[in-house]
Amino acid sequence: MIATSSFGILGLSQLLSGNRDVVQSDNLRTDLVKREAEHLGWAAKLSDYIFDEHVHQLTIQLNPRQCTFGKWYYGDGRKNAELRFPEIKQPLADIEAAHLSLHESAQHIKAVYKKTDPTMVKRFLNIEVAHLNWGSKVQQAILQKSEKLDIQTDHTKCGLGQLLYSSDRKHIKTEFPEINKFLTSMEKPHKALHDSAKKINNSLQANNFQQATVIYDTQTSQALLEVRKNLHLGVALANEYENGMLKAIQLYDDETRPALKGVQKLLSETTKLVSEEAINIQNNMEVDSEESQTTLILVTLFALLLGGIFSFTITRSILGQLGGEPADLMGIAKSIAGGDLSRSLAIRKGDTSSLNVSISEMVSNLKRIVGEVRSGADNLASASNEVSATAQTISQGAIEQATGVEMTTSAVEQLNASVTQNSDNANITETIAVQSNHDAVSGGEAVVKTVSAMKNIASKIRQIEDIAYKTNLLSLNAAIEAASAGENGKSFAVVAAEVRKLAESSRITAEEINELATSSVDIAEHAGELITVVIPEISKTSELIQEISAASAEQASGIAQIANSMGQLDTATQQNAAASEELAATAEELSGQAGQLQDSVAFFKLD
Known part of the structure; x- marks a missing residue:
């Protein structure tokens, strides 16, 4: 084969x-x-x-x-x-x-x-001839002293103008860019040519023939010469295009x-x-x-003949290696495949290496292994059930603990908010107490200054009393002198009496003011003494409030640390609860797999 x-x-x-x-x-x-x-x-x-x-x-x-x-x-x-x-x-x-x-x-x-365009050369030549005739008509009109020119003065309507400013120009611009370039250079002199004709026509209508002659000689003839020069270039370029096309045709025929x-x-x-x-x-x-x-x-x-011989020899050898009938071996193989390990094979005497012996040993080993696996699966199922129950208990406790920690954390957060608010109020009160202490000290200083000022006022009032007294004496002396003067001193005596009355009134008013000033000084000195007594008390109060503020701040910091710790504890508790739930789920899955293993092992029949 x-x-x-x-x-x-x-x-x-x-x-x-x-x-x-x-x-x-x-x-x-x-x-x-x-x-x-x-x-x-x-x-x-x-x-x-x-x-x-x-x-x-x-x-x-x-x-x-x-x-x-x-x-x-x-x-x-x-x-x-x-x-x-x-x-x-x-x-x-x-x-x-x-x-x-x-x-x-x-x-x-x-x-x-x-x-190229084969008609381009002829067109340029016709345009040149037309412009030569145009120039000749202008010259004849000047020589004949005509009233006006009988020619086309609009540069866009003559033969060249129709080429420069019509749709043909677009075609030339696309197909023949070099010719279009020289046409562009012709636009300016061509327009100048027709503009000079307009000037000549105006001079002829004004009977200024000399000016028309000057315009023709200086402008028209020069512009016409420039236009003709460009037309010659156009003819040469068109001829060059045509020659290039002829050369290309010749190359195509001779080489291509x-x-x-x-x-x-x-x-x-x-x-x-x-x-x-x-x-x-x-x-x-x-x-x-x-x-x-x-x-x-x-x-x-030839291969068929050899195949028959080899088949007979190989069959005898295979039967010896099998150690039994192929039908018996196939039957026990089917039993093993169906999970039945209770069957056994008859082994020939002295047979130790045949397939029959190997299958018998395999069945014995499978019985032993399946028995051990079945026992282990039962133990695993029992243990997984216990682990699942324990995990459920731990999970429930972890959930309850997490709930309690959450409530404690919430209470600590509320306490932290209250302590923080008390600390803020203590800080505000401290600021007010310090300011009050400062104002009290300033008030005491103001009272002392007020007492000193009132004493100075009292001193000045006494001076006023003394002046009033002396003015009274002087007015009295003046009245005596006026009385001794007789009739001449009457008026002076009246003035002296009035002055004496004013001096007496000033003295009485000064005495009243002095009494008020003296009384005010006593009151101010008493107020100063009271403020001096109050200032140390206010200072002590300010110090106590500062200590309260510091203590409140420390309490707020401590409560914040407690709240942070509770938050961490809450997180850890939540993680423990989640881990417990995962453990319970894993235990349930393990129990299910143990059950599946038991079902799988139950496939084999040992007895």
Whole structure:
């Protein structure tokens, strides 16, 4: 059988190799035909670029190494093809020169080709003739002293103006950018030419023929000369475009067409060689197939004879290795597969290494292992149930503890808020007490200053009393002197009496003020004494309030630390509760798995 298979595989390999060669040849022929078609399309695009007025850009690959055939020719494709088909090496080598010439011709055409309008030269010449006639009419009108010019003075409506300012200009701008550039340079002198004609026409209408002559000589003739000069440049450029197109056509006929024919011819020869090789491969495949078929039949017959002999020998050897009937072994194997380990096999005397003995030992070992696993599963199920119950109890206690810690934490937070508020109030009271102490000290100082000022007032009032007394004496003396003067001193005596009355009134008022000042001094001194007594008490009160504020701050800090600790305790308690719940869930899962293990072990029947 092995020999038969070997010969079959060998024949099949030869057929597959032949088929692979045929496929490769077909692929190569297809590639070569595609390359030939691509070059025809390449040449068609080049032809359209030259002859089709609607094609404005050359879109073909000019680099011979970057076109599709070039990439294949200079890459691994050509190397692989020559290795498989050596006979195509020479024609492929000959293609290179023709292929390079083909792409070089396109490069030459692109360098010299300029798309043109055949009517452009004639149009420029007609425009020049028309402007010469236009200038001649202006000159004749001046010489004949005409009343006005009979010409077109609008620079946009003459023949050149219609070219410069019409839709034709857009076409020229797109198709012939170099001609459009020189047309742009012509716009200014052309407009100046027609503007000078307007000035000449105004001079003629004013009968100022001398001025018209000067305008013509200095402006019109110069502008006309500039326009004609630009028209000559346009004619030369249009001729250059036309010559470039003729050169491109000549290059296409002299270089592109012959190179394309050479590439097509060599590609066709290469394709023909590949086709011939494919036919040879197919013929060889047919011969090899017939030979392989005959050999395979002979080898198969011989293999059948040897197979019968080997089958008889192998059967006897296998029965000896089994140690029993195959049906008995298959029956106990089915019993083991069904979980029944209670069956046993009869072992031949002296048999120690047969399959029958090995199966018997395996059954004994399986009985022992399954028994141990069943016992362990029962113990595991019991333990997992106890763990599950304990975990449930711990979880319930942890949840209750977490609830109590949360309530305690809430109470501590409320106490912390109250202590913090008391501390803030103590701080405010401390500030008020310090300010009150300061105000009391300032009040005591003010009272002392008030007593001193009142004493000074009393002293001044006594001086006023003394002055009033002396004024009274002086007025009395003056009255006596006035009485001794007789009639002449009456008026003076009246004044002296009035002065005495005022002095007496001042003295009485000063005595009253002195009594009030003396009484005020006594009151102020008593108030000062009271304030002096109160100030130490206020200072002591301020100190006590400061101590209360400090103590409140320390209490607030302590309560905050307690609240923080309670928060941490609450977190830990919550984590313990969660861990307890996870432990309970794990215990339940373990109990379930133990039950599954018991069910699995129950599959085996030991007795």
